[in-house]
Amino acid sequence: ASSDDELDELTTAGEVLIEKILAEEPLEDIQRLIADDAPLWYQNQMEGISCLHAAAYTQNYPLAKLLIENGAVWNAVDYLRNTAGDIALSFNNEELYNLIRDAGIRQEMLMGLLGSGSGGESALVLRTVDDSAAASGDAFLQSPLIYRKDEHGQDVCMVSVDGEEIGVMMGWESNIMSSSVERMSAGCEKKNGVHVLNVGFGLGIIDTLFQTLSPNLHVIVEAHPDVLKHMRARGWYDKPGVKILEGRWQDFINEEKLASVVPEGGFDMVYTDSFSEDYTALRNFFKYLPTLLGPSKNGSVFSFFNGLGATNPTIYDVATRIAELHLAELGFNVQWSDVDLCEQRNRWGESRPYFTCPTYRLPLVVN
Numbered sequence: 001a002s003s004d005d006e007l008d009e010l011t012t013a014g015e016v017l018i019e020k021i022l023a024e025e026p027l028e029d030i031q032r033l034i035a036d037d038a039p040l041w042y043q044n045q046m047e048g049i050s051c052l053h054a055a056a057y058t059q060n061y062p063l064a065k066l067l068i069e070n071g072a073v074w075n076a077v078d079y080l081r082n083t084a085g086d087i088a089l090s091f092n093n094e095e096l097y098n099l100i101r102d103a104g105i106r107q108e109m110l111m112g113l114l115g116s117g118s119g120g121e122s123a124l125v126l127r128t129v130d131d132s133a134a135a136s137g138d139a140f141l142q143s144p145l146i147y148r149k150d151e152h153g154q155d156v157c158m159v160s161v162d163g164e165e166i167g168v169m170m171g172w173e174s175n176i177m178s179s180s181v182e183r184m185s186a187g188c189e190k191k192n193g194v195h196v197l198n199v200g201f202g203l204g205i206i207d208t209l210f211q212t213l214s215p216n217l218h219v220i221v222e223a224h225p226d227v228l229k230h231m232r233a234r235g236w237y238d239k240p241g242v243k244i245l246e247g248r249w250q251d252f253i254n255e256e257k258l259a260s261v262v263p264e265g266g267f268d269m270v271y272t273d274s275f276s277e278d279y280t281a282l283r284n285f286f287k288y289l290p291t292l293l294g295p296s297k298n299g300s301v302f303s304f305f306n307g308l309g310a311t312n313p314t315i316y317d318v319a320t321r322i323a324e325l326h327l328a329e330l331g332f333n334v335q336w337s338d339v340d341l342c343e344q345r346n347r348w349g350e351s352r353p354y355f356t357c358p359t360y361r362l363p364l365v366v367n
């Protein structure tokens with residue numbers, strides 16, 4: 001048979017599988033289709049839903065389990081950008097939701113073990129902005145940035161990609177930044193003359209907040225030349241105690257250089273929020289925390305911009321839990337709190353949305 005015929009066959013088999021699930025046909029019939037190699041990855045033409053979405057719509061737990069065991073894709077999104085997990089959530093079906101979410105965690109952890117570049121399709125490679133040139137670190141660092149106010153009057157820092165502007169940092173995130181500093185200050189044992197490390201200046205929102213704590217040392221790592229120019233124009237190079245490391249954090253936070261960056265006893269507060277990097281980069285950063293934070297139980301604190309996967313509630317949940325598991329492997333326990341973002345309805349202006357979940361899950365690690 002020609003490859004066109006094969007494709008037709010797969011399409012038909014895929015459509016039939018989804019139809020039968022939606023028609024709530026008996027489990028044995030579906031089992032037979034699976035045994036006959038019906039494509040579990042197939043997403044139908046009408047709505048872009050997969051067999052797992054269909055099982056979620058019919059709230060068929062045993063079937064969803066069977067599909068997952070046979071390799072159904074947990075993070076496929078339909079035309080409305082919903083995953084099967086989101087559909088389970090919309091029915092308030094916790095058991096079904098947990099089944100799908102846990103499959104996601106397992107698959108992603110496994111992919112992580114195989115390492116990046118293993119060819120697997122990890123949902124956590126979803127960057128801050130999916131599928132754009134802005135998603136690749138190098139391309140981002142070479143693209144000019146624009147600092148301005150948007151039509152809602154919020155400060156924004158935008159990157160232009162193929163004629164489209166994408167927010168690198170936007171004023172609406174102030175809420176997240178101030179809650180982060182609040183939580184970090186409350187958790188930190190040392191209250192005066194703290195030593196702070198922040199990766200990624202952006203609009204300088206969090207650095208301005210850190211300055212209100214009168215740090216003795218405030219190290220800022222920033223890679224983008226336009227951001228560095230902006231920092232210089234605003235006097236950041238002249239602030240007492242502020243030390244700006246020009247370059248990517250990977251240039252300083254590595255086996256070779258780390259010792260020259262970390263003050264004696266470690267930093268009291270560490271924060272990272274670097275645009276355009278994927279989860280692998282964040283996880284690499286985690287590895288240096290034991291050195292950055294100094295001796296364990298010294299009451300130093302760490303937080304990071306928890307924004308991966310945040311255009312979809314299920315993927316966001318999976319990303320959040322994976323970060324928690326990886327931090328646990330390093331001996332760090334994460335205390336989560338929620339920041340309600342419902343007030344920030346006019347978040348986007350003309351930027352492509354990168355955080356559409358209604359709640360920000362704020363991580364805090366107390367060393």
Ligand SMILES: C[S@@+](CC[C@H](N)C(=O)[O-])C[C@H]1O[C@@H](n2cnc3c(N)ncnc32)[C@H](O)[C@@H]1O
Nearest residue numbers: 200202203204205206223224248249273274275
């Ligand atoms: C989202 S912004 C940070 C916003 C900041 N938290 C604030 O409160 O305004 C991300 C910043 O990280 C910088 N950046 C991106 N990749 C980086 C890297 N590998 N190392 C250091 N800085 C990086 C970007 O140039 C940008 O200024």
